[in-house]
Amino acid sequence: MIEHIDSEMRRRTISGVVGYGETTLADPDLTYVIGGTLPRGGVYLKRAGRAPLLIVSNLDYGTAKKLGRVERVETYSRWGYERLVKQYAGRSRAFPRLIELILRSEGVHGKVTLFGRNDLSAGIDLAAALRKLGVKVVGQRSPTILEVAREQKDDNELDEIRSVGKRTAEVVKQTLELLRNAPSKRGQLTIGRRPATIGLVKRVISSKLAERGLIAPEGTIFAIGPAGADPHNFGDPNQKIRKGRLIVFDIFPQAESGYWFDLTRSFVIGRAPAKAKKLFSAVQAAHDACMDLLRAGVSCEAVMNAACDVIELAGYPTLREMYKHGAKNVSSGFTHSLGHGVGLTIGERPNLSLMNTKPVKENSVVTVEPGVYFPGYGGVRVEDTVRVASKGIENLAHIDSELELS
Amino acid sequence: MIEHIDSEMRRRTISGVVGYGETTLADPDLTYVIGGTLPRGGVYLKRAGRAPLLIVSNLDYGTAKKLGRVERVETYSRWGYERLVKQYAGRSRAFPRLIELILRSEGVHGKVTLFGRNDLSAGIDLAAALRKLGVKVVGQRSPTILEVAREQKDDNELDEIRSVGKRTAEVVKQTLELLRNAPSKRGQLTIGRRPATIGLVKRVISSKLAERGLIAPEGTIFAIGPAGADPHNFGDPNQKIRKGRLIVFDIFPQAESGYWFDLTRSFVIGRAPAKAKKLFSAVQAAHDACMDLLRAGVSCEAVMNAACDVIELAGYPTLREMYKHGAKNVSSGFTHSLGHGVGLTIGERPNLSLMNTKPVKENSVVTVEPGVYFPGYGGVRVEDTVRVASKGIENLAHIDSELELS
Numbered sequence: 001m002i003e004h005i006d007s008e009m010r011r012r013t014i015s016g017v018v019g020y021g022e023t024t025l026a027d028p029d030l031t032y033v034i035g036g037t038l039p040r041g042g043v044y045l046k047r048a049g050r051a052p053l054l055i056v057s058n059l060d061y062g063t064a065k066k067l068g069r070v071e072r073v074e075t076y077s078r079w080g081y082e083r084l085v086k087q088y089a090g091r092s093r094a095f096p097r098l099i100e101l102i103l104r105s106e107g108v109h110g111k112v113t114l115f116g117r118n119d120l121s122a123g124i125d126l127a128a129a130l131r132k133l134g135v136k137v138v139g140q141r142s143p144t145i146l147e148v149a150r151e152q153k154d155d156n157e158l159d160e161i162r163s164v165g166k167r168t169a170e171v172v173k174q175t176l177e178l179l180r181n182a183p184s185k186r187g188q189l190t191i192g193r194r195p196a197t198i199g200l201v202k203r204v205i206s207s208k209l210a211e212r213g214l215i216a217p218e219g220t221i222f223a224i225g226p227a228g229a230d231p232h233n234f235g236d237p238n239q240k241i242r243k244g245r246l247i248v249f250d251i252f253p254q255a256e257s258g259y260w261f262d263l264t265r266s267f268v269i270g271r272a273p274a275k276a277k278k279l280f281s282a283v284q285a286a287h288d289a290c291m292d293l294l295r296a297g298v299s300c301e302a303v304m305n306a307a308c309d310v311i312e313l314a315g316y317p318t319l320r321e322m323y324k325h326g327a328k329n330v331s332s333g334f335t336h337s338l339g340h341g342v343g344l345t346i347g348e349r350p351n352l353s354l355m356n357t358k359p360v361k362e363n364s365v366v367t368v369e370p371g372v373y374f375p376g377y378g379g380v381r382v383e384d385t386v387r388v389a390s391k392g393i394e395n396l397a398h399i400d401s402e403l404e405l406s
Numbered sequence: 407m408i409e410h411i412d413s414e415m416r417r418r419t420i421s422g423v424v425g426y427g428e429t430t431l432a433d434p435d436l437t438y439v440i441g442g443t444l445p446r447g448g449v450y451l452k453r454a455g456r457a458p459l460l461i462v463s464n465l466d467y468g469t470a471k472k473l474g475r476v477e478r479v480e481t482y483s484r485w486g487y488e489r490l491v492k493q494y495a496g497r498s499r500a501f502p503r504l505i506e507l508i509l510r511s512e513g514v515h516g517k518v519t520l521f522g523r524n525d526l527s528a529g530i531d532l533a534a535a536l537r538k539l540g541v542k543v544v545g546q547r548s549p550t551i552l553e554v555a556r557e558q559k560d561d562n563e564l565d566e567i568r569s570v571g572k573r574t575a576e577v578v579k580q581t582l583e584l585l586r587n588a589p590s591k592r593g594q595l596t597i598g599r600r601p602a603t604i605g606l607v608k609r610v611i612s613s614k615l616a617e618r619g620l621i622a623p624e625g626t627i628f629a630i631g632p633a634g635a636d637p638h639n640f641g642d643p644n645q646k647i648r649k650g651r652l653i654v655f656d657i658f659p660q661a662e663s664g665y666w667f668d669l670t671r672s673f674v675i676g677r678a679p680a681k682a683k684k685l686f687s688a689v690q691a692a693h694d695a696c697m698d699l700l701r702a703g704v705s706c707e708a709v710m711n712a713a714c715d716v717i718e719l720a721g722y723p724t725l726r727e728m729y730k731h732g733a734k735n736v737s738s739g740f741t742h743s744l745g746h747g748v749g750l751t752i753g754e755r756p757n758l759s760l761m762n763t764k765p766v767k768e769n770s771v772v773t774v775e776p777g778v779y780f781p782g783y784g785g786v787r788v789e790d791t792v793r794v795a796s797k798g799i800e801n802l803a804h805i806d807s808e809l810e811l812s
Binding site: 142232 | 521528529544547
């Protein structure tokens with residue numbers, strides 16, 4: 001929550017937090033403090049205990065005011081930036097002067113931390129220039145102030161994520177229906193009389209996302225058989241889709257608002273072999289056990305332990321066992337963490353991993369995604385994205401999980 | 407060109423250039439040195455005069471080798487990173503140790519610069535930690551080493567951009583045909599029997615992009631009438647599309663490879679009013695004059711001056727006149743720069759502006775986009791993306807520019 005910026009500043013004795021960027025695109029922290037996207041970004045200043053200030057271009061002033069998260073919006077012109085650019089012969093020399101001017105005018109004399117996803121070579125140069133001008137620039141080891149603030153979502157954020165979830169679920173449902181109803185010839189699926197390849201299905205998925213204002217900047221996983229055993233194999237576009245094979249379909253789209261969603265279903269088109277059935281029911285049971293256990297206050301590792309319990313009981317190896325026995329290579333079984341936070345990024349706090357002993361916080365949004373993989377054969381992963389509430393969870397996209405599409 | 411990293415390192419007396427990121431997504435510099443996208447990013451080290459080293463996760467090793475830009479690919483495990491994470495209780499403390507270990511082992515003792523689009527608060531903390539370990543970290547004022555390297559494109563990059571251009575042109579052509587052939591009722595266009603709104607047309611455009619493996623992470627401009635007078639108004643999705651009104655359609659999609667394209671057409675559906683015709687022919691003539699003049703070695707400002715010459719002669723104000731007369735507010739006429747570089751970002755070097763006296767370099771890829779705007783009325787912008795060659799230009803997407811779609 002945005003209020004946590006202040007509490008974290010106090011805790012870390014920081015007087016000023018300055019964020020900047022030439023765009024909010026792919027800059028979750030800047031998008032967060034501004035409360036939305038601004039094509040030309042801006043400079044954000046938060047003083048401890050005071051309302052923030054946002055400085056934007058003349059062209060973005062109206063948009064920034066409308067976003068409403070920052071009440072005090074001003075323009076670069078109001079701060080004489082054009083004059084500074086002239087005086088110091090270019091933006092890269094003038095920018096540190098502008099920041100120093102803002103900090104001085106606003107009475108920030110203590111430690112200052114910079115944020116924003118910017119190129120580091122220029123960012124480190126900026127820090128050096130500011131220090132020369134007397135600004136006490138300090139870094140923040142991860143988790144940064146903004147990472148902590150973004151962990152618990154506010155009502156507007158939750159509404160945004162719910163909306164992305166609803167649209168994602170529609171795309172997944174329609175895709176599964178398409179596959180379920182696709183005619184087949186000797187086991188080979190066809191779509192619109194053409195052989196159904198992974199590439200063709202992905203183009204259909206992309207169009208369905210696009211119609212709903214979603215994009216998939218990191219792609220979509222549609223992995224068949226052995227490819228599904230590598231949790232990050234995206235699937236060969238030329239591979240043809242056949243009945244009777246395990247498929248892992250993992251979709252992680254982003255909306256214009258910047259918010260993401262994450263959802264995985266694993267299935268077989270037609271009848272599933274017994275081995276796939278056993279695998280699926282273990283993973284589904286692990287998933288359900290975690291969904292039952294998860295609520296605010298439960299430790300992150302406890303939720304992952306619940307998944308390991310079920311999966312080990314079913315006779316499959318897990319990361320937990322491998323840690324215990326000091327094994328180095330983890331290639332089969334439940335080989336990854338249970339889940340991660342979702343918001344303005346597709347991987348943020350909290351991590352539902354065995355190393356994280358901290359409690360899950362109310363209104364954090366996390367994936368629950370146990371998976372079991374066998375190299376050379378395939379894998380099953382079942383993933384939902386949920387809001388953590390005080391007494392349980394809110395599943396942010398209702399969609400059946402069933403092994404056989406038939 | 408990648409070779410320029412070495413020449414820039416020599417010029418700036420830098421011994422080591424280190425790039426890193428947890429993903430290559432939205433990180434043009436890291437994507438560039440790796441030669442493609444890697445889901446989990448990596449650490450890149452370039453020593454002056456030596457071949458680079460790339461360190462990636464076990465899962466990305468095969469992909470990184472296949473990309474082929476860096477021959478020497480190694481894994482985090484090979485460098486004992488997991489051990490360091492354990493020893494220093496977490497990644498954020500272990501990461502500076504890893505970087506220091508790599509630099510020491512590879513014999514880099516002089517100045518080191520860091521790059522990669524990373525959060526600055528954590529990046530400045532990393533720089534401080536490295537300095538404590540004896541690494542001489544320095545920043546780079548823009549243009550950074552990587553910005554300079556990326557200015558001139560190599561053959562692979564040009565092929566990528568040509569491919570994005572070809573697909574973009576297809577989408578634009580189909581969209582224009584759709585609008586040209588759409589039935590209308592009392593001037594109001596319909597598509598599939600529904601009233602054609604900007605939102606509907608944009609969904610069609612998004613689907614057409616998606617079918618071709620393109621996304622538009624920054625949106626698409628489709629601005630009608632007065633909205634077209636603000637070069638960055640994206641258009642109100644609920645606005646209905648009518649015949650006889652000036653429309654600015656500016657599309658800037660990105661391919662999976664990370665490369666962008668930029669193309670604008672301005673038009674009227676049906677018959678255009680005389681004022682629009684005059685505006686269009688001035689802008690088109692300015693555009694054509696720039697295309698004729700542009701070649702390697704011509705100064706950036708000279709190309710923009712050519713556009714100003716034509717536009718002023720037609721009787722419209724330009725930025726150049728306003729600079730001359732010291733005017734502050736630039737709201738009508740040709741109010742922006744002529745163009746900018748395009749590659750792994752949608753705005754990079756070189757800038758075709760009045761302030762840039764440097765020559766345009768061979769195999770840079772730039773937009774040529776003069777525009778004239780009248781607040782309250784509308785605007786016309788005509789934009790192509792071209793490769794700069796020694797004797798002229800290569801237009802990277804052939805598509806007619808005509809005012810009247812009828």
